[in-house]
Amino acid sequence: MRNIILIGPMGAGKTTIGRILANRLGWQFHDSDREIEKRTGASIPLIFDIEGEAGFRDREHDMLADLTAGQGMVLATGGGAVLREDNRKLLRENGLVVYLFTSVERQFERTQHDTQRPLLQNGDRRATLQRLMDERDPLYRETAHVVLETGGQTPRAMADRILAASRQNGLETDDNPRG
Ligand SMILES: Nc1ncnc2c1ncn2[C@@H]1O[C@H](COP(=O)(O)OP(=O)(O)OP(=O)(O)O)[C@@H](O)[C@H]1O
Numbered sequence: 001m002r003n004i005i006l007i008g009p010m011g012a013g014k015t016t017i018g019r020i021l022a023n024r025l026g027w028q029f030h031d032s033d034r035e036i037e038k039r040t041g042a043s044i045p046l047i048f049d050i051e052g053e054a055g056f057r058d059r060e061h062d063m064l065a066d067l068t069a070g071q072g073m074v075l076a077t078g079g080g081a082v083l084r085e086d087n088r089k090l091l092r093e094n095g096l097v098v099y100l101f102t103s104v105e106r107q108f109e110r111t112q113h114d115t116q117r118p119l120l121q122n123g124d125r126r127a128t129l130q131r132l133m134d135e136r137d138p139l140y141r142e143t144a145h146v147v148l149e150t151g152g153q154t155p156r157a158m159a160d161r162i163l164a165a166s167r168q169n170g171l172e173t174d175d176n177p178r179g
C-alpha cells in the first residue's frame with residue numbers, strides 16, 4: 001500500500017484527522033484543497049467565482065493525478081473528489097481509500113462558521129449538506145476500501161482507528177511515538 005487517502009463530505013474531518021495520522025506514521029500530509037490554493041495562488045472561493053465549479057473540478061483532477069503519483073503520504077481529498085469517475089479510479093488504484101462517514105447533523109455543526117466552502121455559502125446549509133450526501137454517499141462507498149463512521153469520536157481516536165484498519169489491510173509501519 002502506497003498511500004492512505006481520506007474521502008468523505010465537508011466537515012467529516014479529513015483534514016484534521018489526516019494531519020494527525022500522517023504525524024503518527026511519520027508520513028507526509030497533503031490536502032488537495034490546500035495544494036490547489038498554493039498552485040493557483042487563489043482561494044477556493046475565488047476559483048469558484050472566476051472559473052465556476054467545472055473549472056475547479058478540472059484543477060482538482062490535475063492535482064489528484066499529481067499527488068497520487070507519490071507515495072508514503074496521507075492525502076485528504078476535497079468533498080467532491082469522488083464526483084468524477086476518473087478520480088474514483090485514480091484514488092482506488094493509488095492507496096488505501098478510507099471513507100469518513102459523518103451524519104449531516106454533525107457536518108452542519110462543524111461547518112457553521114465556515115466561509116471557505118463555496119457550495120455552503122448560499123441557501124439552506126442543512127438542506128444542501130443533505131442533498132450532497134444523498135448524491136455522493138454511493139460514490140464514496142464505491143470508491144472506499146474501508147468505511148469508518150466518525151460518530152462522536154475525537155480526531156485522535158479516529159486516527160487510531162484508521163491506523164488499525166490500515167494494518168488489517170496490509171500496512172506495515174512503525175508507529176511514531178511522538179505523533
Ligand atoms: N472527530 C471530530 N470531532 C470533533 N470535531 C471534529 C472532528 N473532525 C473534525 N472536526 C472539526 O470539524 C471541522 C471540519 O473538519 P475538517 O476541516 O477536517 O473537515 P474536512 O473533511 O477536511 O472538510 P472539507 O471537505 O470541507 O475540507 C474542524 O473545525 C474540525 O476541528
Ligand SMILES: O=C(O)C1=C[C@@H](O)[C@@H](O)[C@H](O)C1
Binds near residue numbers: 009
Ligand atoms: O464538497 C465539495 O464539493 C467541496 C469540498 C471542499 O473540500 C472543496 O474541495 C470545495 O469547497 C468543494
Ligand SMILES: [Mg+2]
Binds near residue numbers: 015016031076077
Ligand atoms: Mg478538508
